[in-house]
Amino acid sequence: MENQQDNSNKTDATEIAGWERDILSKLALAAVTEQTRARRWSVFFKSLIFIYLFAVFGMAIYPKLKMDIGVDSKYHTALIDVVGVIADGKEANATDIIESLRDAVKDKGTKGIILHSNSPGGSPVQSAYVYEEIRNIKKAHPELPIYAVVSDMCASGCYYIASASDKIFVNPSSLIGSIGVLMDGFGFVDIMQKMGVERRLLTAGAHKAMLDPFSAAKADETKYMQGLLDQVHQQFISAVKAGRGDRLQETPDMFSGLVWTGEAGVKLGIADGFGNDDYVAKDIIGAEKLVDFTQQGSFLDKMTGKLGTSFGQAIGSLLQGPSIR
Numbered sequence: 001m002e003n004q005q006d007n008s009n010k011t012d013a014t015e016i017a018g019w020e021r022d023i024l025s026k027l028a029l030a031a032v033t034e035q036t037r038a039r040r041w042s043v044f045f046k047s048l049i050f051i052y053l054f055a056v057f058g059m060a061i062y063p064k065l066k067m068d069i070g071v072d073s074k075y076h077t078a079l080i081d082v083v084g085v086i087a088d089g090k091e092a093n094a095t096d097i098i099e100s101l102r103d104a105v106k107d108k109g110t111k112g113i114i115l116h117s118n119s120p121g122g123s124p125v126q127s128a129y130v131y132e133e134i135r136n137i138k139k140a141h142p143e144l145p146i147y148a149v150v151s152d153m154c155a156s157g158c159y160y161i162a163s164a165s166d167k168i169f170v171n172p173s174s175l176i177g178s179i180g181v182l183m184d185g186f187g188f189v190d191i192m193q194k195m196g197v198e199r200r201l202l203t204a205g206a207h208k209a210m211l212d213p214f215s216a217a218k219a220d221e222t223k224y225m226q227g228l229l230d231q232v233h234q235q236f237i238s239a240v241k242a243g244r245g246d247r248l249q250e251t252p253d254m255f256s257g258l259v260w261t262g263e264a265g266v267k268l269g270i271a272d273g274f275g276n277d278d279y280v281a282k283d284i285i286g287a288e289k290l291v292d293f294t295q296q297g298s299f300l301d302k303m304t305g306k307l308g309t310s311f312g313q314a315i316g317s318l319l320q321g322p323s324i325r
Contacts, residue, residue: 080101189216
């Protein structure tokens, strides 16, 4: 009887041990399966990160990659952005726009060029550089049309550039014009006096601190700076007249800095018609395919450029130069 009980206990112990082994085996298998799954997801996400970084690196090294928009065709319309504030170091700057224009001209498939314009203006110097480049291209390649197509706004420096093109197309609600020059700043003299702050300024040169915001304005210096602005304004006016010719329906306010809607602009001759990029490419130029030639600049160049110019911009903000906007 005791032997039978011992055998039964041994059988129960064996079954329990087997059950524990099964549980442990299943747990171990589940752990291995989970580790394998986690490893696969880890490899997947690492691969995605690698692909992303590779794409970013490629864009940094090859910023001139052109983007095709539209159907395949032997000829295309080159699209170049004039978007944002026009200034050295900004997204819209003469160096990038001019390089974009030259690349488009060199491409044998380019049938025409569209300047996609959406800017409030900016530096008269940068604008003049692009204006002259367009005029030079027109002389060297009179058969190649260059059109400015305005979306929301083409004012001041942007219009300076657009006036060099063959034609300007707008939306009836676009804002266009603002043919004028400004130079703005602040004066803190009264505030400093009220706060008991004494201005200590040393200069070598009678007008070295001209328009210093912490000193009282001097009549002769204000008159001198107004003369400079008038000169830049006249250069702007001359450029517009040379570019637009007898299409301008001159009024007393035309060069006063006012802006007009696209609809009014067509009537005044500061624009030629209505249309967007697609319309001009297909129906005016005759090459429906759009190829973006806009120079973006490499990511690394942008980062180093921003670091290199940040201090200069901080100082320059205190002594703002002329701006056609």
